Amino acid sequence: MSLKKEILSIEDLRVVFKNPFKNVAAVKDVDLKIYEGEKLALIGESGSGKSILALSVLRLLPKNAESSGKIIFKGKNLLELNESEMREIRGKQIALIPQNQASLNPVLTVGFQASEPIFHHFKVNKKVAFDKILKLFKFFKIPENRAKEYPHQFSGGMRQRVLVSMGLSTNPDLILADEPTKGLDFTKKNKIIEIFNKINKTSLIITHDLHFAQKISDRIAVMYRGEIVEISSSKDFFCSPLHPYSRGLLNSLPSRGLKPIKEGRRKYIKGCIFRDRCDFSYKRCRIKPPLLNVNSSFVRCWLYD
Amino acid sequence: MIEYIIRRIIQIVPTLFGISFISFSLLMLFPGDPAEIIITTSSGYEPAKEIIEEYRREIGLDEPFIVQYINWLKKIISGDFGVSWTTGEPVLDMIAERFPASLQLFFATFLISAVFSLILGIISALYKDRALDSIIRIFSLLGISIPSFWLGLILIWIFSVKLRILPAFGYGNIEHIILPVLTWSFSFMAIKTRFVRASLLKELSEEYIITARAKGLPEKVVIIRHALRNALIPIITYFSLSMGHLIVGSIMVESVFSWPGLGSLLVESTIKRDFPVVQALILFVGVLFVITNLLIDILYAIIDPRIRYGGKNV
Numbered sequence: 001m002s003l004k005k006e007i008l009s010i011e012d013l014r015v016v017f018k019n020p021f022k023n024v025a026a027v028k029d030v031d032l033k034i035y036e037g038e039k040l041a042l043i044g045e046s047g048s049g050k051s052i053l054a055l056s057v058l059r060l061l062p063k064n065a066e067s068s069g070k071i072i073f074k075g076k077n078l079l080e081l082n083e084s085e086m087r088e089i090r091g092k093q094i095a096l097i098p099q100n101q102a103s104l105n106p107v108l109t110v111g112f113q114a115s116e117p118i119f120h121h122f123k124v125n126k127k128v129a130f131d132k133i134l135k136l137f138k139f140f141k142i143p144e145n146r147a148k149e150y151p152h153q154f155s156g157g158m159r160q161r162v163l164v165s166m167g168l169s170t171n172p173d174l175i176l177a178d179e180p181t182k183g184l185d186f187t188k189k190n191k192i193i194e195i196f197n198k199i200n201k202t203s204l205i206i207t208h209d210l211h212f213a214q215k216i217s218d219r220i221a222v223m224y225r226g227e228i229v230e231i232s233s234s235k236d237f238f239c240s241p242l243h244p245y246s247r248g249l250l251n252s253l254p255s256r257g258l259k260p261i262k263e264g265r266r267k268y269i270k271g272c273i274f275r276d277r278c279d280f281s282y283k284r285c286r287i288k289p290p291l292l293n294v295n296s297s298f299v300r301c302w303l304y305d
Numbered sequence: 306m307i308e309y310i311i312r313r314i315i316q317i318v319p320t321l322f323g324i325s326f327i328s329f330s331l332l333m334l335f336p337g338d339p340a341e342i343i344i345t346t347s348s349g350y351e352p353a354k355e356i357i358e359e360y361r362r363e364i365g366l367d368e369p370f371i372v373q374y375i376n377w378l379k380k381i382i383s384g385d386f387g388v389s390w391t392t393g394e395p396v397l398d399m400i401a402e403r404f405p406a407s408l409q410l411f412f413a414t415f416l417i418s419a420v421f422s423l424i425l426g427i428i429s430a431l432y433k434d435r436a437l438d439s440i441i442r443i444f445s446l447l448g449i450s451i452p453s454f455w456l457g458l459i460l461i462w463i464f465s466v467k468l469r470i471l472p473a474f475g476y477g478n479i480e481h482i483i484l485p486v487l488t489w490s491f492s493f494m495a496i497k498t499r500f501v502r503a504s505l506l507k508e509l510s511e512e513y514i515i516t517a518r519a520k521g522l523p524e525k526v527v528i529i530r531h532a533l534r535n536a537l538i539p540i541i542t543y544f545s546l547s548m549g550h551l552i553v554g555s556i557m558v559e560s561v562f563s564w565p566g567l568g569s570l571l572v573e574s575t576i577k578r579d580f581p582v583v584q585a586l587i588l589f590v591g592v593l594f595v596i597t598n599l600l601i602d603i604l605y606a607i608i609d610p611r612i613r614y615g616g617k618n619v
Contacts, residue, residue, distance in 0.1 A: 060518055091521035098519065102512040106611060107534045117520045150610035166520075 004035035006072075007174050007202050008057070008094075013069035015049070015056050015226075026052045028226045030069075031291060034174065034204055039196070041213035041234070042206045043249070044223035050206040051099075053223070054176040057204075058096055059086050073174070091117040095167040097177040100160045100184075104151035110159075111137070111147030114166040121170050136165040140195060157188035164195060175203040181212045210253060214238055222246050225273045232297040242299040244278045272301070306606060306613060313602050317595055324591035325381065328584050329374050335578065340366055342578050343390050381588070387581040389574070396585045399570065406476055407555050407566030411548075413486045418494035419544055425494075426501020431528065433506065441498065448495020453554075457488040457561035474563040485562045489554060493547070500543050504536040511535070538609050545601040549594045 015027035027049045034040050044050050056067045059078060071078040073094065078086070090096075095117070105113055111130055114137075119129035134144050140161040151159060160180055167175055180196065181189045189212065196205070196216040207213050213220060213234070220237040222230040222245065230243040241247045248261035264277040271288050275281040284302045294304045332339060340361040344352040352360075361367050365376060380387065386396040429441040464484060465473035475481045508514070509532050517531040518524075555568030563569070567586060574582035606613045 055515070058519055060515055087521045087523060089521070090519055096516070096519035098512065098516045103516045105513040105517065105531050105535070107538075107609060108531075113516075116517075116522065120520060120522055120526075152611045163516075 004037070006033050007036050007074075008032075008034040008204070009070075009072040010053075010057070011070040011072065013053070013056065013067065013071060015052055015061065015065055015067045017062075018064045018066060026065075026226050027056065027067075030226075030228050032221060032228060032231070034202060036202055037200075038218040039203050039205060039216055040219045040221060041217035042204060042221045042223055043208060043210065043213050045208060048223045049226040050208075050223050051178050054096070054178055054204065054206055057176060058090055058094060060090075060096075091172070092121040092170050093172050094174045094176065095170065095172040097163050097167040097175060097180060099179045099182055100156055100163060101182070103163060104159060106151055108150075109148050110151055110154065110162045113151075114147075114162055114169060117166065117170045133165060133169055136169060137162075140165055155188075156183050157191060160184065160188075160192060161195065164199070168199065168201070173202065175199070175201050177203055177205045179207055180205065181207060181209050210249065222249070227273055227300065228291065228298075229274065229300045230298065231291075232299075236297055242294060242297055242304060243274075243301050244280055244303075245274050248277075309606055309613070310603055313599055317599060320595055321592065324595070325378060325588055326374065328587040328591065329377055331584060331587065332580050333370065335580065337578065339580060340364070342580075346391055346577070386585045389579050389582050391574075391577050391579045396581050399582060400567065400585060400589060403565060403567050403570045406564060407559070407568060410482065410485055410489070410555060410558070410564060410566060413482060414489040414493055415544075415548065417486060418490040418497060421490070422494040422497035422501055423540075425498045427505060427528070427533070429498065429502040430505040430509070438502075441502075445495040445498045448491050449499075451492065453488050453492045454557050454561050456491060457484070457558060460484050460488055461561075476563075476565050485558050485564055488561070489558045493554070497544065497547070501536070501540055504539045505532055508532040508536045534608070538605065541604055541608065542601060545597055545604070548597045549590070553590075 010030055010032040013027055013030040013032075014025060017024045017026055030053060032040075042050050042053065052061065052065075055061050056065070057071055057073075057078065059067075059081075061067070067079055069079070073089070078089070081089070104110065111133055112126070115126070115129035115133040118124065118132055119126050122129075130147070134147055137147055138144060142158060142161055142165070146154075146158075151162075154162065164177075164180070167177070177196075181192050184192065189209070193212060193215045196203075205213070205217060217234045220230075220232055220234050221228055222237075222243060224245050230237070230241070230246050232242065232246075237246065238250070241250055245261070248259075250256055251259040252261060262277045262279065269276055271286040272278070272281070273288075275285040278285070280303060282302075289300050289302045289305070291298045291300050292304050338357070340357050341352070343364075344357060344360055365373060368376075384397070386400075388395055389399060392399075425441050425445075429438045432438045461473045461484065464471040471480055471484055472478075473484070505528070509528070511532075514527060514531060517527045522530075555564070555566050556572055557568075558564065559566045559568035560572060567589075571583065571586050573579075574586070
């Protein structure tokens with residue numbers, strides 16, 4: 001692992017939403033590295049801050065969000081770049097594959113929208129860009145004659161494939177995919193798995209679908225309440241998960257007994273954020289554990305100290 | 306597309322019947338006996354009861370309401386709107402004579418207020434919560450709260466009485482139209498500016514905007530190409546519906562500036578109880594309203610592909 005080149009390195013990232021009455025930290029103390037060529041799945045339940053993390057990399061959070069720490073991409077800290085420097089990176093070097101529900105503009109044709117990054121970044125005319133996107137559409141089995149149709153005429157699975165084509169169109173160095181299987185049924189999900197295995201790109205894939213994560217990722221990062229609690233290789237994670245939360249997640253899968261994780265009580269907890277739901281918590285958990293290195297995995301739990 | 310338009314036109318027919326029914330019913334709802342009013346206004350003295358009775362039979366007012374309505378509708382469809390009770394002139398001629406003046410005033414106002422409210426609304430949304438936005442919002446608040454007849458009088462006082470550069474009333478030259486248009490535009494564009502701002506801000510909070518920004522597009526392109534196109538759908542509806550104010554709004558402005566349009570005609574004929582004219586005017590406004598609505602629907606289909614292809618695909 002250490003021989004591989006880092007593409008993106010997130011260090012000590014914290015995202016706070018400033019509100020008139022209360023500030024909310026959506027992402028806390030996140031350290032995450034993405035290496036060239038790997039697919040890293042970021043898993044976690046809704047509201048755990050996964051999507052916020054992806055959007056903070058592209059600096060696309062609402063104005064009241066404040067990010068601190070470092071996001072190093074190709075030697076530059078993205079948090080220190082100005083807007084026009086960021087625009088050169090968005091869509092060209094780091095591409096977002098957004099969630100498929102309402103991410104396409106309803107009044108523009110899918111072909112036009114998908115080809116927008118090409119003609120914007122490579123300064124070619126719209127026709128050339130459109131022809132280029134048709135090739136990608138063909139690769140992802142979207143019929144050529146439907147490129148001039150509108151998003152509402154497409155099924156969820158097809159829309160997802162449009163978004164994937166759009167993300168790949170500029171041949172970016174890194175892909176951030178946000179819940180690519182959300183709202184899709186089993187067969188469509190399998191098609192998306194097929195597609196993601198075909199893509200040979202460094203990617204951060206956000207999902208709450210464990211099955212999907214297992215099928216496509218090299219490494220897994222688990223996020224819980226804004227913190228990363230475990231980073232392991234995909235193989236290790238599904239054989240022997242380290243963090244009690246990770247174990248709970250896997251045990252709650254239908255194939256593994258459908259055992260739910262214990263309900264939590266308190267909203268805000270000092271120390272380990274999982275301790276109110278954890279079966280193993282003890283006195284030491286009142287102090288927040290660091291991200292510990294255990295046989296090439298990382299885990300934020302005192303049990304491994 | 307064609308199918309869609311035909312469907313919309315068929316849907317209009319019952320609406321038109323409704324409008325004609327209501328405008329005819331007004332005759333019955335107005336206080337006073339029409340036959341008495343006609344004879345009084347044309348002869349100048351109070352007639353005897355027998356004369357009124359006879360006249361009522363003569364013009365068919367003794368028949369049941371529905372029969373009267375159908376007879377009236379038959380005439381209307383063949384283009385006969387009757388004659389004015391006060392002047393004896395054909396109603397259609399009177400409307401045709403006054404219509405161009407109203408149309409001029411309205412289109413000048415509509416164009417100016419539409420252009421300015423779009424520009425101001427977009428600027429306001431772009432500079433949300435900053436100084437420029439606040440200025441525009443204060444300006445539109447003034448426009449909403451100042452009554453147009455008062456603004457009209459103030460403008461007359463400034464430009465005609467004090468500065469003596471523009472005529473206070475009259476019709477014909479370009480300088481005559483400036484003050485009425487200015488007065489009407491000010492209140493007309495105030496609400497529209499707010500509406501444009503609100504629609505644009507709503508679209509900018511949609512998810513596809515994040516997608517557009519994630520492509521690395523400059524904010525200008527995100528707003529114009531992505532947000533504005535979607536915001537135009539409610540904006541066009543709202544703007545076009547305001548066309549229905551052609552007569553309603555003109556009543557005030559035309560009265561203040563003695564503008565010889567339909568608005569002042571409506572006021573005059575209502576005061577004189579000149580029902581054929583009032584009925585025809587109301588019918589006219591109603592039909593105009595329905596036609597603009599039809600045009601809006603067609604325009605919709607052009608802007609919004611979800612309507613254009615509705616029913617064929619999911």
